[in-house]
Amino acid sequence: MDSAALWKLSYGLYVVGVKKQEGQFGGSVVDAVAQTAAGDRPVLVLSSMTNNLTNTLIKKEEQFMLSVLPANVDPFIVANFGFQSARDVDKWANVPYSLKNGLPVLDCTVAFIHCKVVESKELGTHTLFICEIIDAQNGENIAKPLVYADYQENMKDSAMEAFKQFKETDKPPAKKTEASKQSKETGKSPAEKKAQWRCSMCGYVYDGETPFEELPDDWACPLCGFGKDTFEKVE
Ligand SMILES: Cc1cc2nc3c(=O)[nH]c(=O)nc-3n(C[C@H](O)[C@H](O)[C@H](O)COP(=O)(O)O)c2cc1C
Structure with a gap:
C-alpha cells in the first residue's frame, strides 16, 4: 500500500485542546477528523492514538476543543503539538491562545469546534471518539483552512526544521510570541494591523x-x- 495516496483525501489539520488538570491543558495535532452528521445535532468523529496523552485526557474529560489550522499556520505550531508529548512539556505555554468555553483555542485558528464525546470504539492502536458538536465559531483569521495534503507536500520539512530549532534554543519562535503580545495588548489580531x-x-x-x-x-x-x-x- 502507498500511504501517500491517503494524503489525497481532502481533510484538514487540527489542534486538540483538552483539560489536563486545573489551569493546565494537553492536546495534539490530529488529521483524522470528519463530520459525519449535520442538522440540529452535528456529529464529528476523531481517531486518536491510544498511547498518546491526548487520548487518556479525552477519555477522562469526555470533551475537547478543536482549533482548525490555517493554510498560513506557523509550522512550529504543528511541531509543538505533533512532535512531542504533553507528558513532557506544557505545549500551550509555547503558543498564543485564549480560552473559549474553558478550553484553549489557538489565536491563529480559522474556526474552533467544541466537542462532547458521546460514544467511543477501541480500534487497537486508535480510539474512535464519536462526538456531539456543542459549539462552533469562526476565528478571526481569514485565511483558508490548511489541507492535509498541502501539509504533507509543502510544510512537513519546515515543521521538522522548526522543531529542531526549538530543541536547540529551548524557545518558541520569537516572532510569533511578539505577534501574540500585540494581539493581546490591542485586542486586534496581527492580521488586522x-x-x-x-x-x-x-x-x-x-x-x-x-x-x-x-x-x-x-x-x-x-x-x-x-x-x-x-x-x-x-x-
Ligand atoms: C501531521 C500530523 C498528524 C497527526 N494526526 C494524528 C491523528 O489524527 N490522531 C492522533 O491521535 N495523533 C495524530 N498525530 C500524532 C500526535 O499529534 C502526536 O503523537 C503527539 O505528539 C501526541 O502528543 P500527546 O502525547 O501530548 O497526546 C499527528 C501528528 C502529526 C504531526
Whole structure:
C-alpha cells in the first residue's frame, strides 16, 4: 500500500485542546477528523492514538476543543503539538491562545469546534471518539483552512526544521510570541494591523516581515508555488 495516496483525501489539520488538570491543558495535532452528521445535532468523529496523552485526557474529560489550522499556520505550531508529548512539556505555554468555553483555542485558528464525546470504539492502536458538536465559531483569521495534503507536500520539512530549532534554543519562535503580545495588548489580531495578500490559487495568506509589494518578482507562494501575480489584496 502507498500511504501517500491517503494524503489525497481532502481533510484538514487540527489542534486538540483538552483539560489536563486545573489551569493546565494537553492536546495534539490530529488529521483524522470528519463530520459525519449535520442538522440540529452535528456529529464529528476523531481517531486518536491510544498511547498518546491526548487520548487518556479525552477519555477522562469526555470533551475537547478543536482549533482548525490555517493554510498560513506557523509550522512550529504543528511541531509543538505533533512532535512531542504533553507528558513532557506544557505545549500551550509555547503558543498564543485564549480560552473559549474553558478550553484553549489557538489565536491563529480559522474556526474552533467544541466537542462532547458521546460514544467511543477501541480500534487497537486508535480510539474512535464519536462526538456531539456543542459549539462552533469562526476565528478571526481569514485565511483558508490548511489541507492535509498541502501539509504533507509543502510544510512537513519546515515543521521538522522548526522543531529542531526549538530543541536547540529551548524557545518558541520569537516572532510569533511578539505577534501574540500585540494581539493581546490591542485586542486586534496581527492580521488586522497590515494589509494582507491572499493567494487566489490555494488561499495562503502572506504574513512575512517584508511588505508584499517589496518581494522579488520571482517570489512564489510557499504552499502552491504559483507566482506573485496570483495574490490578491484582502480589503
Ligand atoms: C501531521 C500530523 C498528524 C497527526 N494526526 C494524528 C491523528 O489524527 N490522531 C492522533 O491521535 N495523533 C495524530 N498525530 C500524532 C500526535 O499529534 C502526536 O503523537 C503527539 O505528539 C501526541 O502528543 P500527546 O502525547 O501530548 O497526546 C499527528 C501528528 C502529526 C504531526
